[in-house]
Amino acid sequence: MLKIRNLCVCFGKAEILHGINLDLMPGDSISVVGESGAGKTTLALAIMGLISGSASGEISFLGRDLLDISEQEYRKIRGQDMAMVFQNVEDALDPVYRIEDLIEEAILCHTRPGKKALDERVSVLLTSVGLSRNKGRSYPHQLSGGERQRVLIAMALANNPDLLILDEPTASLDPLTKADIIRLFAFAMSGRMSLLITHDISLASALTKHMAVLYSGKIIEQGKTEKLVKDPRHPYTRGLLRSFLKMNATKDLQGIPGHMTLGLSGCPFHQRCTQHIEICERIVPELVRLNGSLIACHRGGILPLLQLKGLSKRFGSFIALQDINLTLYEGETMAIVGESGSGKTTLSKIIMGLYKEDSGDIQLEGKGVGIRSLEFYRKVQMVFQNPKESISHRMSVLDAVMEPLIVQKMGCEEDWRKRAINAIEHVELSSDDDFLSRYPHQLSGGEAQRVAIARALALEPKLLVADEPTSALDPSVQAKILKLLMNLQEMMGLAMLFVTHDIALARKVSDRMAVMQKGQIVEIGATNEVLSNPMHPYTRKLVECIYWSENGIYGQRKKF
Amino acid sequence: MHIDPFRAVASDRLALAGLFILATIVFMAVFAPVLTFFSPDCYTGQIFSHPSLMHPLGTDSLGQDIWSRLLYGARTTLLVAAGVAVISVILSVLVGASAALIGGMYESIWMRIVDAMYSVPPIIVMILVAAYIRPSLLITILMISLLSWPEGARIIRSQVLSLKEREHIYASKTFGAGRRHIFKSHIAPELGPLIMAMTVQDARRAVFMEAGMGFLGVSDPMTISLGKMIHQALDFTYLEVWKWWLLPTGLALSLTLVALCFIGFSLEAAMDPRLVPGPLERSKEQC
Numbered sequence: 005m006l007k008i009r010n011l012c013v014c015f016g017k018a019e020i021l022h023g024i025n026l027d028l029m030p031g032d033s034i035s036v037v038g039e040s041g042a043g044k045t046t047l048a049l050a051i052m053g054l055i056s057g058s059a060s061g062e063i064s065f066l067g068r069d070l071l072d073i074s075e076q077e078y079r080k081i082r083g084q085d086m087a088m089v090f091q092n093v094e095d096a097l098d099p100v101y102r103i104e105d106l107i108e109e110a111i112l113c114h115t116r117p118g119k120k121a122l123d124e125r126v127s128v129l130l131t132s133v134g135l136s137r138n139k140g141r142s143y144p145h146q147l148s149g150g151e152r153q154r155v156l157i158a159m160a161l162a163n164n165p166d167l168l169i170l171d172e173p174t175a176s177l178d179p180l181t182k183a184d185i186i187r188l189f190a191f192a193m194s195g196r197m198s199l200l201i202t203h204d205i206s207l208a209s210a211l212t213k214h215m216a217v218l219y220s221g222k223i224i225e226q227g228k229t230e231k232l233v234k235d236p237r238h239p240y241t242r243g244l245l246r247s248f249l250k251m252n253a254t255k256d257l258q259g260i261p262g263h264m265t266l267g268l269s270g271c272p273f274h275q276r277c278t279q280h281i282e283i284c285e286r287i288v289p290e291l292v293r294l295n296g297s298l299i300a301c302h303r304g305g306i307l308p309l310l311q312l313k314g315l316s317k318r319f320g321s322f323i324a325l326q327d328i329n330l331t332l333y334e335g336e337t338m339a340i341v342g343e344s345g346s347g348k349t350t351l352s353k354i355i356m357g358l359y360k361e362d363s364g365d366i367q368l369e370g371k372g373v374g375i376r377s378l379e380f381y382r383k384v385q386m387v388f389q390n391p392k393e394s395i396s397h398r399m400s401v402l403d404a405v406m407e408p409l410i411v412q413k414m415g416c417e418e419d420w421r422k423r424a425i426n427a428i429e430h431v432e433l434s435s436d437d438d439f440l441s442r443y444p445h446q447l448s449g450g451e452a453q454r455v456a457i458a459r460a461l462a463l464e465p466k467l468l469v470a471d472e473p474t475s476a477l478d479p480s481v482q483a484k485i486l487k488l489l490m491n492l493q494e495m496m497g498l499a500m501l502f503v504t505h506d507i508a509l510a511r512k513v514s515d516r517m518a519v520m521q522k523g524q525i526v527e528i529g530a531t532n533e534v535l536s537n538p539m540h541p542y543t544r545k546l547v548e549c550i551y552w553s554e555n556g557i558y559g560q561r562k563k564f
Numbered sequence: 565m566h567i568d569p570f571r572a573v574a575s576d577r578l579a580l581a582g583l584f585i586l587a588t589i590v591f592m593a594v595f596a597p598v599l600t601f602f603s604p605d606c607y608t609g610q611i612f613s614h615p616s617l618m619h620p621l622g623t624d625s626l627g628q629d630i631w632s633r634l635l636y637g638a639r640t641t642l643l644v645a646a647g648v649a650v651i652s653v654i655l656s657v658l659v660g661a662s663a664a665l666i667g668g669m670y671e672s673i674w675m676r677i678v679d680a681m682y683s684v685p686p687i688i689v690m691i692l693v694a695a696y697i698r699p700s701l702l703i704t705i706l707m708i709s710l711l712s713w714p715e716g717a718r719i720i721r722s723q724v725l726s727l728k729e730r731e732h733i734y735a736s737k738t739f740g741a742g743r744r745h746i747f748k749s750h751i752a753p754e755l756g757p758l759i760m761a762m763t764v765q766d767a768r769r770a771v772f773m774e775a776g777m778g779f780l781g782v783s784d785p786m787t788i789s790l791g792k793m794i795h796q797a798l799d800f801t802y803l804e805v806w807k808w809w810l811l812p813t814g815l816a817l818s819l820t821l822v823a824l825c826f827i828g829f830s831l832e833a834a835m836d837p838r839l840v841p842g843p844l845e846r847s848k849e850q851c
Contacts, residue, residue, distance in 0.1 A: 356738050381740035393731040398753050407749070408739035456735075463739070 005029050006051070006167055006197055011061035013043070013050050013221075018266060020046045020057065022221040025291070028197040030166065035200040035208035035229065037244065038218035041264055044201045045091065047218070048169045051199070052088050053078045066166065084114040086167035087160035093152040093176060097144035103155050104130075104140035110162035129158040133188060150181035154188065161192055168198040174207055186210055205248045209233050217241050220264055220272035222288075225305075227297025234530070237297070237305030239335065239497070240273050254511045254532040255337070256487075258494045271302065278497020279303065279334050308370070309334045309467055309499045310355070310384075315364035317350060317523075324350045326523045328364070334466065335497040339510035339531065341546070342520035348503045349389075351520070352469045355501070356386050368467075378412055385460035389472040391452035395444045395459070401428070402440040405459045412463060427462040428455070431488060450481035454488070461492065471503045486513055507550050511535055519543045576833075582826025585819050593642050596635035604632040604788055612805045622808045625800060630793075630809055634816055637790040641771055641820060644705055648770035649763045651709035656716025656762060661751065663717070664724035665743055675721070681714040686773065687780070694782035701787050704777065708770050716762045723758055727751055761831040768824035775817055790817045 006028040013021040020043045028034060036044050049055045051063060053070060063070040066085060070078065090096040097106060107126050111117070117125065127137045133154040144152060153173065160168060173189065174182045189211055192198075200212050208215055209229050216226040217240065225238040236242040243260035262276040271277070274284035283302050291300040299305050308331045315328040325347045332338050340348050353359045355366065357376035366373050373380055385408075388394035395404045405424040414420075425435045431454040433439065444452055453473060460468060470489070474482040490513060492498055504510050510517055511531055518528040519542065527540040538544040574580070592599060601618060602608055611627040613619055621630035659678070663671040693699065693707055727733060733750050741749075777783040778791025790813050797810035 353734075358734055358737060376740070378740040381738060384738075386735070386738045388731050388735060390731060394735045396732040396736075396750055396753075407736065407741075411736070411739040411741040411745055459735075 005066070006199075007062070007064040008051070009062040009064070011047075011050060011059065011063060013046055013055060013057055013059045015057035020221050020266075021050065021059075024061075024221075024223060026216065026223075028167070028199065030197055031195055032214065033193055033198040033200065033212040034214040034216060035202060035212040036216050036218050037203060037205060037208055039203065039244070039264055041266075042218045043221040044203075044218055045171055046221075048088060048171050048199065048201050051167075051169060052082060052086065080114070083110060083165070084163045085165055086169065087163070087165040088169040088171060089153075089156050089160045089173050091172040091175065093149055093156060096156055097152060099144050102141055102143055103135075103147070106144075106155065107140070107158050107162055110159045114163050125162075129162060132161070132191075133158045134184065148181075149176055150178075150185065153177065153181075153185055157185075157188060157192060166197060168193060168196050169201070170198065171201045172203070173200075174202075174204065205233060205245065206250060217244065220266055220268070222272055222300065223291055223298070224273065224300045225298065226291070231297060237294070237299050238273075238301055239277050239279050239306060242306065242335070243276075252532050252536065254535060255515060256490055256512050258490055261495050271300070278495070279306070306333045306335065308332070309336075309368065310501070311365075311367040311370075312355070313365040313367070315351070315354065315366065316362050317347075317354060317359065318362055323523050325354070325361075328523075328525055330518060330525065330528070332467070332499055332501060334499055335493065336516065337493065337500040337502055337514045339502045339504060339514035339517045340520060341504060341507055341510050341517060343546075344505060346520040347523040348505075348520055349471055350523075352386065352471045352501065352503050355469055356384065381408075382412060382463050383465050384467045384469065385463060385465040386469040386471065387453070387456050387460050387473045390476050391449060391456045392444050392447075394456055395452060397444050400441045400443055401433075401447070401455050404444075404455060405462055408459060408463050414463075424458075424462055427458040430461060430492065431455075431458040433458065448481075449477050450484065453477060453481075453485055457485070457488070457492075461496075464496070465498070467499045467501065469501045469503070472505070473502075474509070475504070475506070482509075489513070507535070507546055508554075519546065576830040578826045579830030582823040582830070585823035586827065589638055589816070589820055589823070590642060592635055593638040596632070596639060600629065600632040600635055602629040602632050604628060604636040612800075612803060614805060615808055621812055622805055624793075624796065624809055630812070633788055633793060634790075634812055637788045637793055637813070638816060638820070640701065640787050640789050641774060641817070643701070644708065644774040645767040645770045645820075645824075647705035648708045648712065649767040651705065652713045652766045652770075653716060653759055653763050655709065655713035656720050657755070657759065659713070660717035660720025661724050661747065661755070664721045664728065665747065665751075671721075674717070678714040678717055681711070684711070686711045687776070690773075690777055691780070691782050694777075698784070699777075699782065700784045704774060704783055705770075708773050711773075712766055712769055716766065719758070719762065720755065723755060724751055727754055757831070757834070761828060764824055764828040764831060768821060768828060771817070771820050771824065 006026070008024055008026040011021055011024040012019060024047060026034065036047060038044055046055060050059050051070070059071055061071065065081070104126050107129055108122060111122060111125060126140060130137055130140055135151060135154050135158070139147070139151065144155070147155065170189065174185055177185060186207065193211065198212070200208060202208050212229050214227070215229040215232045216223045217238065219240050225232065225236070225241045232241065233245065236245055240260065246255070246258040247260060249257070260276055261278070265275060268275060270286050271280070271284040271289050274280040277284065281303060287302070289300040289302045291298045294304055310332040312328050312330040315325055317325040328351060330338070340351065342348055350359060354361050357380070368380065368383060399407065402421070402424060405427055406420045409420040409423055428435050433451065433454050447455065457473070474485050477485060486509070489500065493500060502510065502514055514531045516529060517531040517534045518525045519534065519540065520526070521542045527534055527538065527543045534543060535547060538547050605628065607627045608619070608623055608629055609627060610623055611625055613623045615622045619629050619631065621634065624630055624633070659674050663674045689711065690707060693703070697703065727750070733746055736746055736750055774783070774789065775791030775794070778789030779795045781792070781795065783789055783792065793813045794810060794817070797806050797813065800806050800809070
């Protein structure tokens with residue numbers, strides 16, 4: 005088994021890996037994912053003993069500490085007990101040798117079988133990686149990328165190693181070849197310890213049972229692959245997943261703001277983290293066990309921001325809301341969909357304290373909110389459906405955006421102006437005096453809604469409740485506003501409760517979706533799952549209606 | 565909807581006419597001492613004299629100069645109008661807005677009081693008050709104000725109630741705004757034009773009621789009132805001079821009312837978007 009304890013790797017003064025702990029049992033597989041420069045390849049090379057820098061800590065493999073043994077002994081292990089498939093298929097093969105010579109060399113380094121046995125071993129290896137025997141006579145440049153990759157795998161498997169390390173093994177392959185190679189890997193990895201280094205999350209989920217997320221030389225989240233991909237708890241992991249292209253992802257791509265900086269004090273991710281608190285800048289968070297997986301975050305990862313418990317509301321005899329339970333996490337978008345009259349707007353107004361709930365509990369950051377305080381509104385803001393109605397026609401753009409700051413009495417008047425202008429620039433509006441002194445009736449619908457969004461963002465809230473924010477706008481303006489909201493979420497880590505009846509829109513902007521009918525949430529889950537496999541008849545009906553209206557009633561129903 | 569009462573009035577011929585008449589009357593009342601030769605109460609030595617250079621409208625049964633009395637009477641009229649308008653509008657806004665904003669028990673109590681006030685016949689109350697207390701100008705103003713605020717309160721309340729449901733007020737609430745901020749920044753500016761219109765209406769009614777009380781003789785006998793002059797002139801219709809006494813007074817009173825009516829009408833039209841002529845009708849007017 006492989007046991008890595010507190011592994012640190014330095015190149016000169018730069019510390020590339022820091023305090024890595026990893027365990028691998030026979031038959032186990034783990035993938036290490038992260039951005040380029042996170043130290044993934046360094047980790048692989050450190051295990052292989054191929055780094056030029058200095059390493060400290062402990063890498064115990066089959067009972068020996070690899071950091072203590074001499075290069076002589078290491079050579080015996082390398083290729084024999086552990087093997088690596090390298091990243092670059094172009095350079096990893098020596099162009100002046102035939103393929104069979106290369107594979108033979110890998111075997112001959114460690115054992116001296118007879119000529120016949122050697123030949124047989126090579127042809128077994130070639131067949132096992134899906135190459136015909138006569139391919140063995142060709143030179144590397146005569147092979148395609150996929151074939152070269154197969155050769156590399158054959159070389160790695162030559163001595164039947166206990167530990168297989170794969171470094172970005174499919175980076176340069178086309179999808180068809182990649183699918184073949186993945187099948188091959190699955191076969192090669194069975195029964196071995198395997199470590200997969202990749203930034204391809206779908207490859208990692210296809211091949212490994214466990215996953216570790218590496219950031220700036222530290223593991224920040226580790227756990228079962230399936231759980232990690234479905235329900236990431238570290239803000240970085242979520243950012244990574246959001247920026248990864250997947251067929252079944254419905255939300256638009258979002259990135260992670262900023263770039264990785266090495267050698268930061270405190271949490272390595274704190275500069276780019278939209279949820280960071282003061283302690284993150286000073287103290288490095290430990291990797292601790294939380295709900296079955298490991299996470300290194302002072303705040304315990306992504307926390308629930310808003311929790312609704314058993315919320316009910318009646319207007320006279322009309323039941324507007326009935327037993328609503330909902331949890332919204334930080335930096336997440338939850339879409340609330342349903343037909344008109346299903347209680348969506350009532351729900352958002354109750355959250356904002358504009359209506360009083362009959363029973364139930366609303367919690368913000370784990371604390372109950374009773375009568376809404378100024379503090380509450382600093383964290384939760386709302387964007388209304390009709391921008392021209394929601395901005396007083398007697399207020400200029402600047403007055404309107406400054407209003408929340410005035411109400412909250414934050415700082416002095418100059419501050420208000422500065423922050424208001426800042427917010428206006430954030431929503432990509434002009435901040436010259438001419439625009440600032442315009443009145444709502446002098447603005448277009450899209451501009452007015454941007455002003456309304458700027459006004460809601462002036463307080464830098466953590467949660468934005470958006471009640472049909474684009475239903476009054478034409479499609480091109482709607483697209484701009486939605487992109488703007490997504491960008492703001494990426495930059496500021498804003499959580500959003502997106503109330504809409506437009507499912508196609510909800511599909512594009514939301515991480516999760518709650519379907520409401522007659523004041524009840526009938527279905528809630530990840531947006532792509534709810535839409536591709538609706539469980540409740542009402543959801544199914546909604547989705548079908550959209551499908552029909554888009555493809556004509558006679559269009560054949562496809563699954564999407 | 566952007567209401568600018570000043571522009572609305574300035575672009576309306578009717579309102580301009582009203583403003584012109586009112587301004588003339590105000591001017592004459594303010595400069596009454598300069599424009600008259602005699603004090604209104606002094607005996608000029610000649611009763612029932614015909615109009616002459618010294619007495620443009622002649623003198624009355626007590627030998628007082630009618631022209632002087634007319635101008636000083638206009639002062640009373642305008643003073644009552646202004647006083648009632650201010651007091652009544654303040655009461656209306658205070659009661660109406662607070663009832664709408666606070667709601668609950670407070671609102672129902674005030675609105676029941678308003679309902680009750682509606683059923684009170686003003687003239688009877690006036691006569692009774694005059695019978696028990698010696699009426700003075702101040703009491704007249706207070707009485708008329710007390711009788712005329714309920715209608716305004718009802719209008720203000722309904723307006724504030726509808727304003728309260730406007731989205732920008734909800735938006736303001738989601739910034740954490742309290743009642744005071746909402747009233748100051750959102751409701752008061754919206755009520756401005758309405759309050760202007762109400763002021764004019766209250767003034768008009770006050771002019772009418774003051775004249776009526778003077779005519780009925782339930783006002784302060786010492787104040788010079790146009791209504792009282794009309795009443796006195798009617799006693800002497802058998803003499804030839806009555807028309808110089810009655811007609812200018814009646815005309816002055818009517819003009820004041822008409823002026824206020826014109827302004828009020830124009831403001832009301834400006835307030836109600838359904839009464840504002842659209843661009844189509846406006847272009848027709850110009851043709």
